[in-house]
Every structure is written in structure tokens, then in C-alpha cells.
Amino acid sequence: QVQLVQSGAEVKKPGSSVKVSCKASGGTFSSYTISWVRQAPGQGLEWMGRIIPILGIANYAQKFQGRVTITADKSTSTAYMELSSLRSEDTAVYYCARRPLAVAGYDYWGQGTLVTVSS
């Protein structure tokens, strides 16, 4: 059974960084891409970026360029999303999601990680 299990909720100060993990189980980690999507309270879904774990290549939304880093550890089937220079507008639920290669759709999602940025 495929699962993406994310790390727990975080409370951060403005200007600091947060690193969220996403551990995959029940599938072949290298056969998929992992993307990160966030959702601010009461708002829609926002694509942040993705990584191809087998290659370690990441693409980012221009909005987050320079502030976000997505990495993957094949040995532990875990992907990470680090967001720096946090501001209050970054308060959101952050999701990881799995996309099979050559398929337009995320078939499995993590449970979400609430990141709260507050002084």
C-alpha cells in the first residue's frame, strides 16, 4: 500500500527556514516524481516545485525561486522541501504528492504539514 507520510506541524519565526519531509513507502521511489503543493488558509492549491528522485533534478515555480529547495534521498525514499526567509504569507498546509512518470496527475498525496509563521 502506497503511503506518503509527512513530518509534523511547525511554528516558525519570520525570517527563519523550515524543512518538511515526505517519506514514501509501498512503491518504487525512483519511478515517480515528487512535487510540493501548498494551500494557505481558505485558499486554493499552489504548485511550488518538483523533483525527479532518480536524477536529483528539481524545478521550481518562479514565485519561490531562490527561497525553496527540494531534495530527495533515494536511500530512505524521502523527499524534502526547505523554504527560507519565511514570512506570515507562507503560513499554509504543505503537501507532497507523487506523480507516475508520463502521467498527468498526482495519484498519492501526503497528509499535509501545517507551517505557521508568526512572531
Next chain:
Amino acid sequence: AIQLTQSPSSLSASVGDRVTITCRASQGISSALAWYQQKPGKAPKLLIYDASSLESGVPSRFSGSGSGTDFTLTISSLQPEDFATYYCQQFNSYPHAFGPGTKVDIK
């Protein structure tokens, strides 16, 4: 970047109604589109991938169609568990943006 618009932004419908949601891309995206359902406090759930392929385990009352710039999600007979927000997402080029969502609630 490709922009997605959805219409309507919200709708009220009754159990048994046929519901159609439209997603329009700012430029052609072939069939690189997915539809998701999201309920409050939950992660999105994949309904349709590659514009018209039904995800395994999703009821057959859901269907998707379209290619290029215009896409449609249809629920043939709305059920109580279908009241939720629906999003489209394009995979043609980065960023893989989502539409703004369509909220379906009870009339």
C-alpha cells in the same frame, strides 16, 4: 506561464443533478490535465488524469473530456459525498499550476 480558469467558481446543486465544471487554459496543453476533489481538512484526491482517464477506484459517474485549451469535468448524478471543491491542474509546462477551484455545495 500557463494560466487556468475554472467556471463556475461555485455552484449549488441537488443530489441526482448532472454537474459540469469547465477548465480553460491560457494556451494549448494537449491532454496534460488532471482533476481533483478536495474536502475540508483533507488532501486532494485524483479523479481524472490525462484529461479523460478515470483514476482507479473513482466512481464512473465522474468523467473528463477535452484537449487543447478547453476541458470539462462532469458528474453524471451528484451524490451526497460529492459536495466538495474541485480543481484542475495542467502538466504541459512549468509551473504545473492549478485552477482556482469550483466549490460544489448543497442546494
